[in-house]
Amino acid sequence: MKSALLSTAIAAFALTAPALATAEVSKADVLANYSDIAAANYGDSVTTAKALQVAVEALIATPSVETLQSAKAAWLMSRVPYQQTEVFRFGNAIVDDWEGKVNAWPLDEGLIDYVDASYGGPTDDNEFAALNVVANPSFTLSGNEIDASQITPELLSDTLHEADGVEANVATGYHAIEFLLWGQDLNGHGTGAGNRPWTDYAQGEACTHGNCDRRAAYLKAATDLLVSDLEWMAAQWAEGGDARSTVTANEDAGIVAMLTGMGSLSYGETAGERMRLGLMLNDPEEEHSCFADNTHNDHYYDGLGVQNVYLGQYMGADGTLVAGPSLSDLVGQADPVLDVEMREKLSRTMLALGRIKTAAEAGFAYDQMLERGNLGGEALVMGGVAGLIDQTKSIERAVVALGLDQVDFEGSDSLDNPDAVFQ
Template structure:
């Protein structure tokens, strides 16, 4: 009986022990799991987009074009939540330009309105129009584009002439093909390409077979590029290995570099404040589809994912919930943990307000238009929330005693007068 009583007491004591706090190793594993899940959803939704593109090609109609556009919008949601992995992870940053580069000089790809102009001193490929020209002779270079393939887009046309705005691949090239140019400025309306642009039997815009060929090639390339990143974040993949190789402190610094850089320089600065200052619809991320509010909103969701160690998958089968940076901060400085959560919640609320306004009928490019004081204020509130949030991220860096963490900046925030020079 004595031994039994001792055993029961020991078991009770064991049950009463508090759960072990999250460790940096656990946090980094969750971070990798969130990345893998988000890129996996990005790949799956791109494959769904490919199915819709094939249906459009087989039976061009306003219905199949609308379905392809809806599939593109859906595909953007998980991908934009991955952007917090870009900064700090060199492997991701080096790859990102293949799938999400913007803005693009659309005259490289297809026909454009006369208002676009016919030349650019900075870009000899400005109106190359690969869809209309099987053989491109530009700047003393001849490119055989007789067959539009993923290899042609990736190897010959992406950043042709070493010009960053020669974007031939990725989400925004596909977006332009599905919507066409948005010629509405800061008035209502997105791009309005007709389905007959993809119909060789009733062709508008010319070269319909080649336009379909380009759309299929760009979509296939997007899938192969996303597969590369899924593999990189799988257990044993290159991205996970890079993260482990940095050590625990280096890995935590990577998470915070991604959050801080996306929050401040990239999203608050380059993607939002710059366009707001200039009242320029060309400075919106998804400019052909008027989907910018959703891309910005999902960037904010993505930052929350990496901080709280969670991810909500498209089908509910790939959800992640694990050890988080939030737990490490709470253990180190509970007050700062509450502050950081409050700032992240405030940012989410600001972007939910922007999203609600867009869903109510005023697109993002209208919100940033000159003279729209109310819309401008909604967008500025989002910028302010991100800047405020970044200050707390900086305090988290100090609380965790991490060194050499630098966030991306932006002239629109750090040197506004230079924007107008």
């Protein structure tokens, strides 16, 4: 009897001890860890972009099937950390104002280089949809004569990017580079991604599609720009950086920024703009990485980024785990049932996004899932959409549970209009 009582007492102690020993997590702790995760995540984005830069330089120096393939592999790796950072966008004005430079999408790729005849020419929305800068050292843009004889990072960022005020004129960032490495995916709903020949970068006689020197210069300029833009953002999250000091300056506003990033990326951006729209339109190129057919990974790592922020954990590209006080801890203190609900929903979303990734990697590409009447594809994509929409409902509940729904610094539209929080 005695020993049974004792073990009961030990069991009771073991159950209650952690709760007694754990101090309440504070908003400041959570925000510090959030900033650490952002710093590590953007840091990994820089590291992998630099690896891409090395591979691009090798491709340009010695064009071949192998060097083109290495550059593509480096691009794919660089997307793994970057997509996880997208959860920092919507709540943080400094990120949202900047991200168009590195991840703008969708793009009218004919602005940059040659395209297939089926692409068509200028559209109602975009007069410069088929400008082809690679082939044209000078042209007129909104009434100004542009000297594009030298393709420099400045030409791309200051003159071409969003030329004529049209967002589809994407001259810089991951997707411009993706197009320069893969080329257009002309397979429709059929098998295969873009298939740009390595000879598009061959110099002299072997050059295909003309202007290989200018194409190489464009690719180098865009890659250099990507690295410098990412370095700038990584610095903003380091100790003393603007993004970190802004998000930690007002604790309630900071927590709202975290939740805003999670909710806006889940619902309006990923579930809506990027997933459901493509399915509704049955358009094989209405996918986030349409040239490389890497969209399954885009969605997967976006979802993982949302989960990272909630759990306060990030697995780095070198295997270093950043982990600390989390939103999950905060919500758990306020409403333990809601915390369980949120963690379950985030896991379910990751399972659904994982299924899309699994099927895609086994050969059922994302653009094939979008085909009219493809019920298996529709079920896969809608599984992800449903998970993302469902978790958004719980994110809204977390805002209420943390008492942030009536935060009065900028009215109650803070979630609807993230910028307003920081104006």
